[in-house]
Amino acid sequence: xxxxxxxxxxxxxxxxxxxxxxxxxxxxxxxxxxxxxxxxxxxxxxxxxxxxxxxxxxxxxxxxxxxxxxxxxxxxxxxxxxxxxxxxxxxxxxxxxxxxxxxxxxxxxxxxxxxxxxxxxxxxxxxxxxxxxxxxxxxxxxxxxxxxxxxxxxxxxxxxxxxxxxxxxxxxxxxxx
Amino acid sequence: xxxxxxxxxxxxxxxxxxxxxxxxxxxxxxxxxxxxxxxxxxxxxxxxxxxxxxxxxxxxxxxxxxxxxxxxxxxxxxxxxxxxxxxxxxxxxxxxxxxxxxxxx
Numbered sequence: 262x263x264x265x266x267x268x269x270x271x272x273x274x275x276x277x278x279x280x281x282x283x284x285x286x287x288x289x290x291x292x293x294x295x296x297x298x299x300x301x302x303x304x305x306x307x308x309x310x311x312x313x314x315x316x317x318x319x320x321x322x323x324x325x326x327x328x329x330x331x332x333x334x335x336x337x338x339x340x341x342x343x344x345x346x347x348x349x350x351x352x353x354x355x356x357x358x359x360x361x362x363x364x365x366x367x368x369x370x371x372x373x374x375x376x377x378x379x380x381x382x383x384x385x386x387x388x389x390x391x392x393x394x395x396x397x398x399x400x401x402x403x404x405x406x407x408x409x410x411x412x413x414x415x416x417x418x419x420x421x422x423x424x425x426x427x428x429x430x431x432x433x434x435x436x437x438x
Numbered sequence: 439x440x441x442x443x444x445x446x447x448x449x450x451x452x453x454x455x456x457x458x459x460x461x462x463x464x465x466x467x468x469x470x471x472x473x474x475x476x477x478x479x480x481x482x483x484x485x486x487x488x489x490x491x492x493x494x495x496x497x498x499x500x501x502x503x504x505x506x507x508x509x510x511x512x513x514x515x516x517x518x519x520x521x522x523x524x525x526x527x528x529x530x531x532x533x534x535x536x537x538x539x540x541x542x543x
Contacts, residue, residue, distance in 0.1 A: 332525055332528050332529070332532075333528075335532050336528050336531055336532050336535070339531075339532050339535035339536055340472060340535055342535070343471070343472045343535050343539070344468040344469070344471070344472055346539075347468075347471050347472075347476075347477050347478060347481075347539050348467060348468025348469075348471050348472065349468070349478065350468045355468075358466075358468050358469055361469070362469055362472060362473075366527075366528070366531055369527075370525075370527045370528065372525070372528065397536075401511050401529070401533060402509075402511065402533065402536070403529065403532040403533045403536050404532070404536050405532070420523060420524065420525060420528075420529045420532075421523075423523070423524050
């Protein structure tokens with residue numbers, strides 16, 4: 262520990278706190294900061310006042326393709342792409358910035374933020390590893406999250422042609438009333 | 439509307455827009471660029487304008503900010519025209535974010 266600069270360690274702790282506040286799981290913290298697991302655990306308990314949830318991270322790409330999560334994921338990825346391409350952000354900074362803007366959108370539209378920070382982080386990793394990608398909808402022209410290996414030439418998004426049950430759940434009807 | 443009053447309101451809108459854009463860019467540059475729909479070079483120009491330049495730029499008979507919803511799909515989604523479709527605001531935002539950023543030609 263003697264070789265590490267105090268300033269850079271301070272930054273790491275600052276980043277970890279920011280991530281914990283956004284709802285990141287311990288695995289995200291371990292992968293994005295250089296702090297030890299023990300320190301992260303202590304930090305987590307201090308910030309959240311509770312132990313971090315145990316268990317594995319959600320690892321399936323399919324969740325991002327299901328109807329409603331796909332809209333949230335696509336919006337997040339479009340914002341993410343914007344801050345990466347134009348805003349010169351990269352790595353975890355881009356994910357944080359895009360996630361904040363996504364939360365803001367959900368709050369303004371009174372939508373439940375279906376995507377947790379950990380999900381958003383996982384989504385970016387799936388894009389990096391080329392399991393998921395974006396494809397333009399042939400009807401509206403917007404970019405949507407799709408499986409990279411699917412045939413997406415004639416892709417139509419779930420908003421232009423919603424599945425028949427979309428928006429008909431009790432929760433939606435109550436929200437509309 | 440009298441033309442003098444109109445010009446004054448244009449000036450006011452331009453001033454507000456430029457000053458707001460500058461403040462946003464200084465506080466959180468990447469987020470501001472997303473909100474404004476501008477690219478790096480435009481962000482640089484706006485950020486570096488001096489107060490004198492801002493007021494000179496604002497004092498014109500044209501508006502300095504561009505109408506961003508110039509796509510029929512975005513327009514109808516954001517205005518709620520196609521209200522029977524689900525989540526129009528999210529759809530509109532996805533389309534808006536996918537538009538090319540304003541850049542210096």
